[in-house]
Structure formats: structure tokens, C-alpha cells
Amino acid sequence: MVHATTLSSPTIDFGIRYAPTTVSAGTITAEAILARMHTANGVSGPGLSQPLEDLGVKFVRLQWVDFSNFVHCRVLTTSHFYKLLRASRPGVTVAKVVLGIVFLTLVEGFSPAGEYVLVIDLASVRVCGYAPGHAAVFGYFQEKYPIGGKLDVPLCPRTNLRRIIKYAAEGLKTEFLVGFETEFILLTTTKSGIHPPNNHGWSSSRTTGFASGTTELKVLEEIADALATSGIELQMFHSEAAPAQYEVVTGPLPPLEAADALAHTRETIYNIASKHGMRATFVPRLYADSCGNGAHAHISVHPTTGPSPPSESHPSTLTTHESRFLAGLVTHLPSIMAFTLPLPQSYARVKDGIRSGGTWACWGDEHREASVRLTNAHSPQTRHFEVRTVDGTANPYLVLAGLISAGIIGIRDQLELTVEDCGERSGAQLSEAERAEHGITKMLPLDVESARRYLLEDQKIGEVIGEEVVRTYVAVNEASPPQTLGRLIVQQETESEDAAVVRLVESY
Helix, strand or coil: CCCCCCCCCCCCCCCCCCCCCCCCCCCCCHHHHHCCCCCCCCCCCCCCCCHHHHCCCCEEEEEEECCCCCEEEEEEEHHHHHHHHCCCCCEEEEEHHHHCEECCEECCCCCCCCEEEEEECHHHCEECCCCCCEEEEEEEEEEEEEECCEEECCCCHHHHHHHHHHHHHHHCCEEEEEEEEEEEEEEEEECCEEECCCCCCCCCCCCCCCCCCCHHHHHHHHHHHHHHHCCCCEEEEEECCCCCEEEEEEEEECHHHHHHHHHHHHHHHHHHHHHCCCEEECCCCCCCCCCCCCCCEEEEEEECCCCCCECCCCCCCCEHHHHHHHHHHHHHHHHHHHHHCCCHHHHHCCCCCCCCCCCECCEEECCCCCCEEEECCCCCCCCEEEECCCCCCCCHHHHHHHHHHHHHHHHHCCCCCCCCCCCCCCCCCCCHHHHHHHCCCCECCCCHHHHHHHHHHCHHHHHHHCHHHHHHHHHHHCCCCCCCHHHHCCCCCCCCHHHHHHHHHHHC
16 A cells, blocks of 8 residues: 655656557557468368457458548458458559549549559558448558569658658667547538537537537547547547537557557548538638647657757756757758648648647747647656647648658757747747747748748758658649649639538548
């Protein structure tokens, strides 16, 4: 029995301690999936019970997320899935246009010729809590036949993120954990258009949005149950500030697993809402007079060679690794916002004065108007960075490739943190002279066109992420040609604003 000590100094440590060695992705292990694939003589028997079938799984969704953040899948029967696992390279073929097609339009530079193999990543299998009888698994795109002796496809978002993480672990002896806040709005459809079912207040329990017996509460509870079934740690959910807006908070994981979990969380939210006749949307800002939807990323830095010493410039609040990571992040944040805020509408959410990150590349201790919030500054075991300039329309693999690459550059180049804590005020509230004193010199891009330009011009980011990835992503994201993404989801001259909103909500 542990007794409390009276009159002792109160501890200031706060939060739950997570480490790369203690977290679990919650997926079904490959060992479990393969455990009973073969009989004693190595031949599969027709009556043999398989672990997925023991879990009630009849279908397996082999998934990928494209550059525009649309989730695609091929639905396999479990019997066919197990047959694929016996192949030397288990997977299915997909046309090479897969990463260069927006809706039904082929982006310039891509050809309808050729095929990739979407190779199954057995480490990513999880039960679909939102679809009884289904499991989901992600894959890596590979060349069908080696090119230059290599099978990996650099454009594959999962492959690229895996490569960046490996470089950090092996070359810089650094690992990361990432957790996400997922904000969304529930909508109902009537003959007069789409509408929020309630107009509640932030974190309020005395509202129709949380009232017992409401459809909204049923949706939230089923989302929680479905995530638990899928093995994803849900920490909490609550109402947010906009009408019918909610947030779910999921626990930290290594970056690749965190991106997988976020994609699965979004699929869960979409599907459970649809089951109850609602549409869940991650549109960055649906209401001009209220808050928008973000997908704030919480990142902690973990050197593998032992504790990092206190930083010289901020010894009480940052380690050397954290200081250098933050220096890289703030320096390159304007360039990677093309990944984290990919739509024209994304920039309506991150305006000054609405606690969404603001328009300056800066950081602050528990400051929600700073683009990077340092949280739990005086609790070293739980200290981490919250990046607020991310929304739910962004591909999670590209988001983390961008954010971690920026931090990697800071660690690799041993960057000095020259930007100071912005203090009580935001970057926008400081005078020009005060910003100069704080080292706050970079404005964030105010539109997606500027963000794409910054990305193309940042040679160091291109070096880490890959110049081909940068060029191809910009081509897919480019809003100038009338057939590509930006123009398909913004209001056209011949349509009403309501019609444009409906199309945007239907897409995201």
C-alpha cells in the first residue's frame, strides 16, 4: 500500500507517459493471421479454420489513400486473401494511374499504361468495427517488375513515409510518436439542403448534441465502440464549438501506424454516421461565423541513444533534440503546408484570432493561436508539440512525411532555435519590432497557390521527401487546370454557393 505524504511539495508532472517501446498499434499480428494457414504437411485444408474467420471476418478491404486523400479499396474474400498470402509477393495489381487520377480525370504526366502491385502489409490488418464481417489492411505500391533493380515506388505515400522514418531511426537515432485530434461535423439532409442537427456549445453537456437518446450521441458512442473493436486507442470525445461539431482524440503511435489509424478513424466516423442517416464531414470551414475542422497532430521526439541533454537556449522546457526538431519545423512549416492544408478552403480555417494556428510561423507554450503549441513543457516525460495547421482533407502519410522531414532537417543540421516563445500574444498581435525581437520572421502562406510555390522552392524539404514526390503532388493538387482537384470542389460561375458546399461535403 502506498500512503500519501502530507505537507510534501506537489508534483508538477502531468500526463500519461508513452514511449515507442510501450505503445501498440492494436492490429492483428501477422503471426495470428498465419498461425493456422497450413496443415501439418504444409497444404491448406478446405475445412481449416482461419483466425480472421474466427473473428467473424468474411471480407478484407485492401486499402490505399491517394494524393487527394480519398481512400480506395479492393474487397477480397477471406479465402482469396489467404491464397494471396501464399504467393511470393502477396497483393493485387492496380493501374499506375492510381496516384495521378482525380475523380475520373487523369492528371498531366500520368499514363493509362502499366500496373503496380499493391503489396499487402500484414502488420496493418485490423477488424473494421464500423463494418461487421470486414477487416481492413493497407499496402505498399511496388513496381510489377523491377526498374533499375528496385521494386519500391517512391510516389507511394506509405512507402515514402516508411523511408523517412527509417532514415531518422538509422541515421539520426531518433524515433517519433504521433497522436491526432479529429474534428468533424455531423449533417442531416433534407429537401432544402444539408443542415446541422443541433447548435450546441463547446464541450457542453447540457445540449441536444449530447442529450440521451439523440442520434448524435448514438453515433458518438458507436464510433467509440467501433474504434475499440478495431484496436485503436480512443482517449476521449467531446462537442466542439461549431454547430453539430465533435472531436475524437486517439492515442500516440509511431508515424506510419498513426497515419494508418487516422485513415481508419476517418472511415469509422464516415460509416457510423452514414448508418444513422447522417453525413460526417471534415471540410475545413463549413460556417463563416464559426470554427472549422482541424486535425491537429501531436508529435513527441524520442532519441534512441539515451536522454537528450537540455537545450542551451531553453534548458528548462526543451531538450537539444526537441529544440532542433522545433527549429526545423518552424523554419520549414510554410513549405509543408501544401501537404497539411491542401484545399483552397483550408486557408479559411487558419486565420488570425480564431485559435486555429494563425498566419505566422511561430511557437508558444500552451498557445492555441501559435502554429506550433508546446504542451506539457515542464513535464519532460509527456512533453510534445501540437501542430495546428493540419486539417482532415489532407493525406495523413503526406502530412507526417512533411512534418517529420522538417523536424529531421533541424536535427540533422543541428539548427539553433532562433524563434522565441511568442508569449501571451499571438504572432499577429505582436508589432513588427516585437516579432523581430522574438525571431518571428516568416508568414505562413495565405492560400494554397502560395503554399505550393513554397513547397516547390524548398530544396531541403525536396531533398528529404523526394523531388519527384513534391512535383507530382503539386501537379495533382494544382488548382489551375479546370479539370483537377481545386476547381472540382470550389464554386463554379454557374452554380449557387449551396450547391458548391454540397459537392465539397460529398467529397470530404
